[in-house]
Amino acid sequence: MNNPDFSSLIQFENVSKKYGSFRALHDVSFDVKEGEIVGFLGPNGAGKTTAMRILSGFFPPSSGRVWVQGIDISKHPQKAKRAIGYLPETVSLYPDMRVIEYLRFVAKLKGVPAHELRGHVRSKMSFCGLLDSGHRLIGRLSKGYRQRVGLAQALVADPPVLVLDEPTTGLDPSQIKEIRELIRALGQNRAVIFSTHILPEISMLCSRVLMINQGEILASGTVPELASCLKDREAIHIKIKDEKDQARALKILNKIPGIEALKVAQDIRGETFISLETSPEQDLRPLIMKLFVEQGVSLAEIQRLQLTLEDIFLGLLKDGKSGRRFS
Amino acid sequence: MKKVLTIARKEFSSCFHSWLGVLMATLFFLVSGIFFVILVLNYAKISANPQQYGLSNFAGIDQTHYVFGSFFSNLSIMLLFLVPILTMRSFAEEKRQETLELLFTYPLSDFEIVAGKQLGILWFFEALVLPLLGYLAVFRWIGGEFDWGPVLLGFLGFWLLGSAYLAAGVFISSLTQSPIISALGTFSILLVFWIFDWVDDVATGPWAHIFSELSPLAHYKNFTLGILDVQDVVFFCFFFFYFLFLTMRSIETRNWKS
Numbered sequence: 001m002n003n004p005d006f007s008s009l010i011q012f013e014n015v016s017k018k019y020g021s022f023r024a025l026h027d028v029s030f031d032v033k034e035g036e037i038v039g040f041l042g043p044n045g046a047g048k049t050t051a052m053r054i055l056s057g058f059f060p061p062s063s064g065r066v067w068v069q070g071i072d073i074s075k076h077p078q079k080a081k082r083a084i085g086y087l088p089e090t091v092s093l094y095p096d097m098r099v100i101e102y103l104r105f106v107a108k109l110k111g112v113p114a115h116e117l118r119g120h121v122r123s124k125m126s127f128c129g130l131l132d133s134g135h136r137l138i139g140r141l142s143k144g145y146r147q148r149v150g151l152a153q154a155l156v157a158d159p160p161v162l163v164l165d166e167p168t169t170g171l172d173p174s175q176i177k178e179i180r181e182l183i184r185a186l187g188q189n190r191a192v193i194f195s196t197h198i199l200p201e202i203s204m205l206c207s208r209v210l211m212i213n214q215g216e217i218l219a220s221g222t223v224p225e226l227a228s229c230l231k232d233r234e235a236i237h238i239k240i241k242d243e244k245d246q247a248r249a250l251k252i253l254n255k256i257p258g259i260e261a262l263k264v265a266q267d268i269r270g271e272t273f274i275s276l277e278t279s280p281e282q283d284l285r286p287l288i289m290k291l292f293v294e295q296g297v298s299l300a301e302i303q304r305l306q307l308t309l310e311d312i313f314l315g316l317l318k319d320g321k322s323g324r325r326f327s
Numbered sequence: 328m329k330k331v332l333t334i335a336r337k338e339f340s341s342c343f344h345s346w347l348g349v350l351m352a353t354l355f356f357l358v359s360g361i362f363f364v365i366l367v368l369n370y371a372k373i374s375a376n377p378q379q380y381g382l383s384n385f386a387g388i389d390q391t392h393y394v395f396g397s398f399f400s401n402l403s404i405m406l407l408f409l410v411p412i413l414t415m416r417s418f419a420e421e422k423r424q425e426t427l428e429l430l431f432t433y434p435l436s437d438f439e440i441v442a443g444k445q446l447g448i449l450w451f452f453e454a455l456v457l458p459l460l461g462y463l464a465v466f467r468w469i470g471g472e473f474d475w476g477p478v479l480l481g482f483l484g485f486w487l488l489g490s491a492y493l494a495a496g497v498f499i500s501s502l503t504q505s506p507i508i509s510a511l512g513t514f515s516i517l518l519v520f521w522i523f524d525w526v527d528d529v530a531t532g533p534w535a536h537i538f539s540e541l542s543p544l545a546h547y548k549n550f551t552l553g554i555l556d557v558q559d560v561v562f563f564c565f566f567f568f569y570f571l572f573l574t575m576r577s578i579e580t581r582n583w584k585s
Contacts, residue, residue: 056432059582081434088432092425096344097337108333109433153429 008033009161009191015064017050024050026215037187039206040195047215048195052165056086085154089165095139110157128152144175164194219316239301240272249297331443338447355455362401363462366394391473399481399551406492411513414496415506417444422504441574452489477553484550487563494570501577
């Protein structure tokens with residue numbers, strides 16, 4: 001693929017980034033189309049922020065190419081940057097400026113025509129719920145409001161591509177909900193790419209997930225697609241009433257073939273919680289129950305669980321480390 | 328160009344947002360006023376009784392030269408303290424607060440960012456210098472006489488010297504994340520340039536001459552004496568644009584380091 005694909009708004013082609021000898025991104029390729037909300041998922045230091053900074057034009061990649069709206073970002077950085085709205089991880093704004101003053105400043109820098117400026121800034125402020133705070137100093141705003149100003153500055157000049165680096169960290173639950181609503185609304189006619197630590201957020205908002213670890217893309221796809229990668233795993237949770245039975249229960253479980261990742265945790269009320277993973281082909285619940293009852297273990301609960309995104313993520317991380325790859 | 332002006336306007340108004348800008352302006356007017364008053368009073372004292380000061384012929388002392396020549400020389404010392412404080416925030420503060428990151432993601436060229444910042448600080452400096460013209464009115468009002476030529480040349484020289492110093496200060500500010508270090512660094516570099524001016528007094532030979540030629544103060548001296556030399560103007564322009572160029576390079580390094 002040597003030519004930009006014009007149907008995608010964002011296109012990464014074999015992008016690598018090195019900080020000295022440290023490899024922050026290695027041979028990353030993906031694309032995002034209009035109307036897609038793509039979630040970036042990965043542990044700290046995986047390269048999420050690096051990828052987003054390259055996309056936002058903050059620094060160029062060490063190798064590889066990035067297109068935004070079919071524009072090569074390293075060849076026409078200013079043209080490409082016009083198409084991008086970026087919300088950095090730590091929203092750093094001028095503390096001594098007023099909200100409206102700052103947004104007008106950004107609008108002018110982004111080339112919003114003078115006669116549209118007032119109306120444009122006002123509409124972004126109303127979208128982000130800032131109309132009442134226009135004349136407050138940014139330095140005196142709460143974290144949640146500063147995040148809104150950050151989002152508003154990203155939206156100024158209506159860029160078709162939005163890059164949001166952990167937009168919900170540090171916000172209280174109701175603010176998180178609001179920001180999510182905003183992102184959902186924005187994703188309808190744009191390409192949105194955002195990173196997060198909060199896994200449910202991804203299944204709530206994203207049409208697609210990109211998992212990265214150690215600078216490489218581990219997996220990419222919709223949430224159900226990713227879940228199917230891990231079809232060969234299933235979790236069973238067991239609760240035991242009497243903690244004296246714990247040793248006996250573990251002895252039984254260890255004898256059953258096909259049980260992996262046996263974990264034990266003490267519940268607050270003295271109940272013992274055991275989790276294990278098996279393959280879904282055989283349902284082990286009847287067997288476990290039968291053995292427990294025979295041996296007189298005080299079984300309180302046994303449950304077969306669907307894998308959450310969290311399990312998928314951790315599973316993929318584990319598999320990625322052992323060299324297995326998903327496409 | 329529009330974007331340069333937008334950044335310049337923001338820089339300029341941010342000088343007034345902080346107490347620092349207002350404080351610096353107040354101090355500048357206070358100290359320059361004291362210089363001026365002392366010079367005028369001294370002149371008046373001498374003119375009342377020239378013989379006492381060993382001057383047989385009072386007419387030999389030129390008012391313009393005595394009052395304004397010395398006034399501009401004194402002002403140049405003030406720049407040593409004023410410039411580091413005016414420039415310390417320009418890039419260092421933005422790096423510290425990480426606001427520069429966002430600026431880099433807007434559709435702006437590095438030149439537009441550097442030029443805008445430089446221009447904004449220059450405007451603030453000009454806002455400090457312009458009211459000094461008021462001293463001329465005061466001088467006239469108390470009965471003094473002066474020649475417009477040398478006085479305006481003095482202002483031109485002071486403006487050129489200040490602009491050159493500010494360019495150096497903005498460059499130092501672009502090297503660090505700490506406004507304090509930026510201020511100290513700028514102060515040191517201006518001090519070194521000032522010392523260059525003395526080399527010619529203590530040493531001889533071609534090297535001493537080169538050093539003294541590199542000193543902005545040596546070139547500024549001509550302006551205070553009412554002499555306009557194209558060489559001096561060229562020197563200040565070179566000084567200014569050289570540091571502007573260095574600042575651009577320093578901003579660009581974000582692309583190399585990593």
